[in-house]
Amino acid sequence: MPTMGLPVVLVGAKCQGKVNFCTVAWATMIDDEPPMMAVVMGKDRCTKEGIKENGTFSINLPSASSVAATDYCGLHSGNKVDKSMVFDVFFGKTLTAPMARECPINVELTLDDIIEFEGTDMVVGEVEEVYVDEECLTSGRPDMEKLQLLLYLSSGGPYFVKGRTVAEAFKAGRDFQPR
């Protein structure tokens, strides 16, 4: 597999009544209108069963200060370890998608589809709401320097945060001329 930087997310779900969080680095946007996202996970994940059970889940973006808790949720399966006390949990409009207050960004989703691959499943959801910690806003917009969101270097780590800004997107290439 290639070495590349990936976002780290905590997938939250209620599994047989119990709050669970599962750490995942295989996640992507699917669309922006309507906003949809997807996470890829192993076939035996208890989080997936909880998502099917309730039809809701959350994608929480942890910051550097939650690195130990985030790594912990990746090391232990919810089938064996009770992860309901790892974070201070809150619920939003769906009422059943647990979200971690320690994460500065929380995305609340309803289940759209589960796509089965050979060795993994992709959980696709529609974004119902995005919650952002007000302390991480600058002039009303999310500020990456304040957010300190965790990223992960595949395969095997480490976790890292945003470094040097290289250029503006949709501007850097305006004057580019191919050979």
Next chain:
Amino acid sequence: MPTMGLPVVLVGAKCQGKVNFCTVAWATMIDDEPPMMAVVMGKDRCTKEGIKENGTFSINLPSASSVAATDYCGLHSGNKVDKSMVFDVFFGKTLTAPMARECPINVELTLDDIIEFEGTDMVVGEVEEVYVDEECLTSGRPDMEKLQLLLYLSSGGPYFVKGRTVAEAFKAGRDFQPR
């Protein structure tokens, strides 16, 4: 949509005989055994037609030094602009998946499936080969400080590179104790 760091990739394909590259930030791993990856793109992308045509494509990871060319490939559609001269192109074992020599990591894939969503399509491929620029290795392993891989802050940028290492993955949570 939430603010989050995402990898930037250049999807390469031959479209009606012409080399094309399309910039995408919606990409994920699907599995590691066998290694599989996926990229999400708009329904009208000419790259997708080329992938269907040949059954092969590439995922190229650009470094900071290619930011203008990378942004250019995101600003212009291959349906309107000839992007075959943007990069120095090479081919690998599949013979039809064009790869950009300027990108320090190139992944060559065969098409596995195209999953259709409402407004986008996900191209899923099996990794056939990964090529890494030898100058970006340290003790035989890809070195993120040398690679300077581009990441993208959704939605709207900027492009950035890896910053501070926060902790080792699969270690940072070993001693964590939930409340």
